[in-house]
Amino acid sequence: MLDEKTAQNAMQIILHAGDARVHCMNALKAIENSNFTxxxxxMKRANDEIVKAHRIQTNTISAETQGEAGDYSVLFAHAQDTLMTIYSEINIAKRMIKIFETFDARLAKLEQKEKEDGHE
Known part of the structure; x- marks a missing residue:
């Protein structure tokens, strides 16, 4: 049977990781609208939430390595899987911001050049 502390930790990881996913998805929507700010x-909010989730995971694992009893938990394994999946999504979204900022800047430069050359 799953002890209450492990269950609470798992649920907190899932909660914070889920909040991070919401912020990450909001960031992707902002990218669609070229709103990089x-x-x-x-993404900062997403990062804050994923850090909270990661700290809970780290503290739980550290406690087990220091001798606190820790049985295998499907719920905790699911929480870790959720954390790592969303962490990957965050990393991809961060790269997408950089890619689309670069693309947007290059496009603006081309449009400006066309204006200057009289090709409006």
Whole structure:
């Protein structure tokens, strides 16, 4: 049977990771609208939440390595899987912001050049 502390930790990891996913998805929506400032703000919020989830995971694992009893838990394994999946999504979204910022800047430069050359 799963002890209450492990169950609470698992649920907190899932909660914070889920909140991180919401912010990450909001950032992707902002990227769609070329709103990179909002995207970066959402990614900061996503990062804050994923750090909270990671700390809970680390503290739980550290406690077990220091001798606290820790039985295998499907719920905790699910929480870890959720954490790592969303962490990967965050990393991809961060790269997408950089890619689309670069693309947007290059496109703006081309449009400006066309204006200057009289090709409006």
């Amino acid at each position: 909002e995207a970066k703000e959402e």
